[in-house]
Amino acid sequence: MKLIGIVGGVGPFAGLDLTTKIFTQTLAGRDQEHLPVALLSFPGRIADRTEYLLGRVQDNPASAVTEIILQLEKLGATVVGIPCNTMHADPIFGVIEQNLQEQGSSIRLLNMISEVASFIVTEFQGLEKIGILSTTGTWEKEIYGRVLEGNGLIPVSPLQDAQQQIHAAIYDGSYGIKARSHPVTQRARNQLVRGLRHLKDRGAQAIVLGCTEISYALPYHMLEDLPLFDATAILARSLIAQSYPEKLKPLKESGFDFNSISGR
């Protein structure tokens, strides 16, 4: 049995969202045909990743995440994903990879950012300019920008004022998605849609939803005539492809079927 492992808790709902997307991207007619998945959601153990990147806490969340990945490996996991974009910043993700190597781990840790870039390049050859909707942490560290460039794509980022509005839609204590997600407030949603239009004005032909909270708020495949690439859903597809490729839903049943832009 090949087991898919998920590092949950960053945040708790993002772990659930990734698990849901693994199930909905799987070809299965009855319970027994679904894939084996272990979700370890231990949020209290993991230091805040944004606080760490900003130098406000000393404790690198990489240590706790490494321990959790080793627990998943002990359960039998052969492949693992972390549904948090900020965790993919080099000072954290690089340390996790190094820790795993030092511990002699043979688990395959997928990099969500690389998976998104190679998904776009492989499946949608016509696309070039990709807008990125994310937190300010991801924006500042250019987590997507450098990986997209490495894959021959042109990243399109918001200007500072627009970025602040996007960040507030996620983090604001009164109307942001982290504070009010059931349901998302109209104000948060509107600010994200304005961010998306801003990226379109700047030339983006498609948008990466590069923050797990944005996926809840904009659960669409297209918006403002732009294809939306949900990073969590792409990671879900990669985890399936790496473990049970025969069970992966074909692209045309996956929601990622942008005929108008792929030219197919």
Added chain:
Amino acid sequence: MKLIGIVGGVGPFAGLDLTTKIFTQTLAGRDQEHLPVALLSFPGRIADRTEYLLGRVQDNPASAVTEIILQLEKLGATVVGIPCNTMHADPIFGVIEQNLQEQGSSIRLLNMISEVASFIVTEFQGLEKIGILSTTGTWEKEIYGRVLEGNGLIPVSPLQDAQQQIHAAIYDGSYGIKARSHPVTQRARNQLVRGLRHLKDRGAQAIVLGCTEISYALPYHMLEDLPLFDATAILARSLIAQSYPEKLKPLKESGFDFNSISGR
């Protein structure tokens, strides 16, 4: 760290639903304040519980579920729940409890059916006649009936014709919830609402949603003036109460606040 364990996979979406309800019933202002939860969703290992109860397969799903619970215990789980009503039939649940005892396990396995009955008795003293909306397997084995009676309540079951319609809303291969859950079909929903009216006509003062699929289809707290008791949400509250009672959302913020009937 006290860890909450969940036996997922029966079915996969019910495991997710229980995990979601643990998170939404928890008092938490930020990621780190959420509770540690491990979800092991291994559906391929677990023999079909209804087929077993009907004598169509020999393999008791209790064996696989026991192994999964022991894996959860090894991870550090002190309390565990199984979000599947049919698994609580005596020939399965009784065997799991016996296996755990024989293995010297000290994990606390909650019984979802008993938790529902004691929740109703403790929190809603005015109620007496409780209708049960469930699969035909749960109906035939009187899984709820006997436990409700043991708690001094009067169970109200559908007559056979109505029960068939309720069961079909869950299991029908073309329109049932197991076949089409995203979204649930109007036909499945209508048949469940008719079942609910039938139980009201038979004197029910409140309804137990005694099948995890029914909770997706009827995500309400009241319907047709009847309070709905979602067994999965009650199990979620019990798991929190057994591990981190100080983190349990008060009843009046939980959705279970039926002022009109509780007389409070």
